[in-house]
Amino acid sequence: MRRLLELRIGDARDALDRFEAAWNRRLEGRRMATLHVLSMGDLPLLLRTLTPARWELLERLREAGPLSIYELAKRLRRDYKNVHTDVTALARIGLIERAADGRISVPWDVVRAEF
Numbered sequence: 656m657r658r659l660l661e662l663r664i665g666d667a668r669d670a671l672d673r674f675e676a677a678w679n680r681r682l683e684g685r686r687m688a689t690l691h692v693l694s695m696g697d698l699p700l701l702l703r704t705l706t707p708a709r710w711e712l713l714e715r716l717r718e719a720g721p722l723s724i725y726e727l728a729k730r731l732r733r734d735y736k737n738v739h740t741d742v743t744a745l746a747r748i749g750l751i752e753r754a755a756d757g758r759i760s761v762p763w764d765v766v767r768a769e770f
Contacts, residue, residue: 657764657765658691658762658763658764658765659691659763659764659765659766659767660691660692660693660749660750660763660765660766660767661690661691661692661693661766661767661768662692662693662694662695662701662705662766662767662768663692663693663694663695663768664694664695664696664697664698664701665694665695665696666696669694670692670694673690673692677690691749691763693748693749693750701768704744704748706741708733708737708741709741709744709745711731712727712731712738712741712742712745713745713750713751713761713766715727715730715731716751716759716760716761717761717763720760721754721758721759721760722758722759722760723757723758723759724738724739724742724757724759727742727759742759746759750763750766
């Protein structure tokens, strides 16, 4: 089963609308679909968060599979400290996961953006 993350531009009302729709589906006895959504308040915030360097990091990590931050920095030919900062930011919003052994990975098969 493919894991899908949707990136959306929208304010808190968007999340409340999704919650209300899910609540109504549940009340009607309809099946609940698991939805993974990362909402950003506006496009400038999204672009500050997903810089080209961070997007490249995600792509490389997705291709390689779980890696240490040190190994990822080597493969990207970037400074370890900067890669660590980017990984921390991306992990905080759920685009990267950390395993118990310290390795990091991208848990999503597909990241789709809606504007």
